[in-house]
Amino acid sequence: MKKVDLSACPVCSKLEIDDEEGFLNDLKCSTKAYQKNELIIRQGEVCDALYMLTLGSVKTEMITENGNILGIEIIKAPRPLAPAFLFSDNNHFPVDVTALEEVEIMKIPKAEIVRLMMTKPDFMTSFMTHNANRTQFLTNRLQLLSIKTIKGKVAHFLLENSIRDGKPFEINRNQTELADFFGVARPSLARSLSEMIQEGIISVNKKEFTILDSKRLRQIIV
Amino acid sequence: MKKVDLSACPVCSKLEIDDEEGFLNDLKCSTKAYQKNELIIRQGEVCDALYMLTLGSVKTEMITENGNILGIEIIKAPRPLAPAFLFSDNNHFPVDVTALEEVEIMKIPKAEIVRLMMTKPDFMTSFMTHNANRTQFLTNRLQLLSIKTIKGKVAHFLLENSIRDGKPFEINRNQTELADFFGVARPSLARSLSEMIQEGIISVNKKEFTILDSKRLRQIIV
DNA sequence: TCAACAGTGTAACAGATGTTACACTTTAAT
DNA sequence: ATTAAAGTGTAACATCTGTTACACTGTTGA
Numbered sequence: 001m002k003k004v005d006l007s008a009c010p011v012c013s014k015l016e017i018d019d020e021e022g023f024l025n026d027l028k029c030s031t032k033a034y035q036k037n038e039l040i041i042r043q044g045e046v047c048d049a050l051y052m053l054t055l056g057s058v059k060t061e062m063i064t065e066n067g068n069i070l071g072i073e074i075i076k077a078p079r080p081l082a083p084a085f086l087f088s089d090n091n092h093f094p095v096d097v098t099a100l101e102e103v104e105i106m107k108i109p110k111a112e113i114v115r116l117m118m119t120k121p122d123f124m125t126s127f128m129t130h131n132a133n134r135t136q137f138l139t140n141r142l143q144l145l146s147i148k149t150i151k152g153k154v155a156h157f158l159l160e161n162s163i164r165d166g167k168p169f170e171i172n173r174n175q176t177e178l179a180d181f182f183g184v185a186r187p188s189l190a191r192s193l194s195e196m197i198q199e200g201i202i203s204v205n206k207k208e209f210t211i212l213d214s215k216r217l218r219q220i221i222v
Numbered sequence: 223m224k225k226v227d228l229s230a231c232p233v234c235s236k237l238e239i240d241d242e243e244g245f246l247n248d249l250k251c252s253t254k255a256y257q258k259n260e261l262i263i264r265q266g267e268v269c270d271a272l273y274m275l276t277l278g279s280v281k282t283e284m285i286t287e288n289g290n291i292l293g294i295e296i297i298k299a300p301r302p303l304a305p306a307f308l309f310s311d312n313n314h315f316p317v318d319v320t321a322l323e324e325v326e327i328m329k330i331p332k333a334e335i336v337r338l339m340m341t342k343p344d345f346m347t348s349f350m351t352h353n354a355n356r357t358q359f360l361t362n363r364l365q366l367l368s369i370k371t372i373k374g375k376v377a378h379f380l381l382e383n384s385i386r387d388g389k390p391f392e393i394n395r396n397q398t399e400l401a402d403f404f405g406v407a408r409p410s411l412a413r414s415l416s417e418m419i420q421e422g423i424i425s426v427n428k429k430e431f432t433i434l435d436s437k438r439l440r441q442i443i444v
Numbered sequence: 445t446c447a448a449c450a451g452t453g454t455a456a457c458a459g460a461t462g463t464t465a466c467a468c469t470t471t472a473a474t
Numbered sequence: 475a476t477t478a479a480a481g482t483g484t485a486a487c488a489t490c491t492g493t494t495a496c497a498c499t500g501t502t503g504a
Contacts, residue, residue, distance in 0.1 A: 062361075087347065088354035094361055118343060121336065125309065131353060132310035138360040139284075139316055145367045146405060148492095149460075174481065183368060185462050190483060192461095206470095370462095372491075397452065407492050412453060414491095 009052075009078040010130050014122040027116075029108040034099040041081070041097035048091065049107045051081040056103035062095045074100065084131045086110055145183065147221060150192040153182045155220040158202065158209055168210045231274075231300040232352045236344040249338075251330040256321040263303070263319035270313065271329045273303040278325035282317045296322065306353045308332055367405065369443060372414040375404045377442040380424065380431055390432045 006012045031054070034040050040058060041051065057076045075081065085091055087110075117124040147153050162169050171178065175193075179186040196202050201217055203210045211217055228234045253276070256262050262280060263273065279298045297303065307313055309332075339346040369375050384391050393400065397415075401408040418424050423439055425432045433439055 084354050084357040086354070087350035088358045089351060090355075090358060094358070094365070114343065114347065117346060118340060121340060124339060124346075125336065128309035129311060131357065132306050132308070133312075135306040135353065135357050135360065136310045136312060136316075138357065138364060142360060142364055142367065143316070145364065148405070176481070183370070186482090187463080187484080188461050194483070370490095396450090398450090408452090409454080409493080410491050416453070 005078060009080075011080055011083065011126045012078070012123065014126045027108065028112045029106050031104055031106045034103040034105065036099055036101050038099045038103075039096060040099055040103065040105060041093050041095075043093060043096045045093050046091060047082065047085045047088075047093050049109050050083060050086055050113050051097075052106040052108060053077045053079050053081055054104045054106045057100045058097050058103060059100055060095045060097050077104075080130070081105075083127065084134055086113065149220075150182065150184050150188055151196060152221045153184070154189075154192060154196065155217045157182075158211060159214065159217060159221075162209070162211050162214075165211055165214045168205075168208045171207050171209055174207065227300060231302075233302055233305065233348045234300070234345065236348045249330065250334045251328050253326055253328045256325040256327065258321055258323050260321045260325075261318060262321055262325065262327060263315050263317075265315060265318045267315050268313060269304065269307045269310075269315050271331050272305060272308055272335050273319075274328040274330060275299045275301050275303055276326045276328045279322045280319050280325060281322055282319050284317045299326075302352070303327075305349065306356055308335065371442075372404065372406050372410055373418060374443045375406070376411075376414060376418065377439045379404075380433060381436065381439060381443075384431075384433050384436075387433055387436045390427075390430045393429050393431055396429065 034056075053075060055077050057074055058081070060073045060075065060081075062073055081097060082093055082095075085093060113127075117127060144153055144156055147156055161171065173181060175190060176186050179189040182189065193202075193204060197204060199216075201211075201213045201220075203212055256278075275297060277299050279296055280303070282295045282297065282303075284295055303319060304315055304317075307315060335349075339349060366375055366378055369378055383393065395403060397412060398408050401411040404411065415424075415426060419426060421438075423433075423435045423442075425434055
């Protein structure tokens with residue numbers, strides 16, 4: 001079994017462990033390998049252990065890491081899979097997880113996670129933070145999706161990303177990706193953008209946006 | 223100060239405390255009272271302590287407990303306010319919180335929460351579970367919102383709530399509430415429902431729904 | 445019994461977005 | 475430099491949803 005790089009894992013990075021080998025040996029867990037295209041987790045399956053992806057990459061169909069709606073999220077080792085669901089009352093996975101290549105999954109029992117959290121403050125806060133960040137991400141997406149008009153979404157998004165009025169800022173998405181992010185059709189987004197440019201509310205140059213009239217922009221959100 | 227009913231609080235209920243008085247005295251925290259209509263938390267404020275509502279009720283404008291979009295959520299004591307954000311990297315409150323009556327808020331420093339979690343396993347799992355449930359709730363809402371057509375939302379919702387094909391089941395929302403839940407206009411929902419009834423896919427009697435053709439219902443979601 | 449009201453069905457119309465198609469520009473690779 | 479591919483602007487049209495309005499039903503309480 002290949003050595004796991006703990007420092008790269010969002011929930012383990014802060015662990016100060018002298019004896020990494022010993023730490024992993026003491027951890028009660030089972031490791032299982034999967035072939036390419038093998039189904040690792042089926043939607044609805046009970047989640048009673050933390051699934052830690054230690055090698056390879058997997059895909060899940062859900063809200064993706066970069067925010068696209070119902071797209072395919074690709075997760076690379078090392079990262080926990082759906083850690084938030086381990087403690088929920090209805091502890092079922094919301095999605096299928098499929099191996100994209102040769103994959104190793106470390107399955108750590110819930111009780112063991114609890115033990116880790118109780119004994120290692122750094123692990124606990126990392127784990128909490130990781131989940132909290134995910135929650136905040138979901139909240140933001142929900143706010144954006146609950147805005148019904150395309151112009152409203154654009155306004156919300158630009159106001160959230162701008163530094164200050166009149167100062168140009170980069171959006172690291174092209175128009176097609178932005179449309180996916182908003183969950184709208186690309187030509188529809190283009191139309192809305194060009195109307196907002198026409199009205200003198202914003203200006204756009206490639207991926208560089210400038211807010212010209214933040215007051216009117218705010219009014220659009222409703 | 224009025225005595226707090228710990229057993230009713232979702233994150234404290236499992237605490238086995240002989241000396242409740244002593245427990246609260248040992249807890250490093252500050253309590254503050256607010257008048258009716260007073261702003262307790264401003265959107266964007268830094269969240270570096272757990273805000274526990276110990277008395278009264280507050281409102282926040284966000285995704286509500288019963289799932290309505292951008293509605294006003296009313297929270298009654300005892301319940302923590304936005305516990306998920308305490309540990310997030312970008313620890314800012316996403317919403318305003320306003321007192322609906324005379325309110326008491328117990329502000330517990332993050333370090334104190336960490337201490338509690340480290341020393342009281344029951345508190346830790348309750349806290350984790352509460353946050354996890356919230357995450358799962360958000361995930362479900364996001365899935366529903368990402369479906370763009372009204373019929374699709376209806377299909378997703380009914381399939382999720384039905385016991386089995388052909389067996390009637392109750393939805394504890396009227397049509398108006400259901401429309402709010404989906405984030406659509408009431409007449410639009412009525413139209414979609416009547417079309418689906420016309421097509422023989424479902425039948426509806428007051429709040430009792432029956433799935434007649436689950437295959438076609440599944441096709442609608444897309 | 446009656447009135448008031450919430451809840452529902454439905455229609456006409458307006459507005460927003462999706463779909464499809466195509467031309468044009470920019471970028472990257474050869 | 476040339477070409478292919480990706481990205482963008484835009485138009486015409488179809489479709490869906492929201493808005494507004496009104497009639498009808500069932501429920502509730504006086």
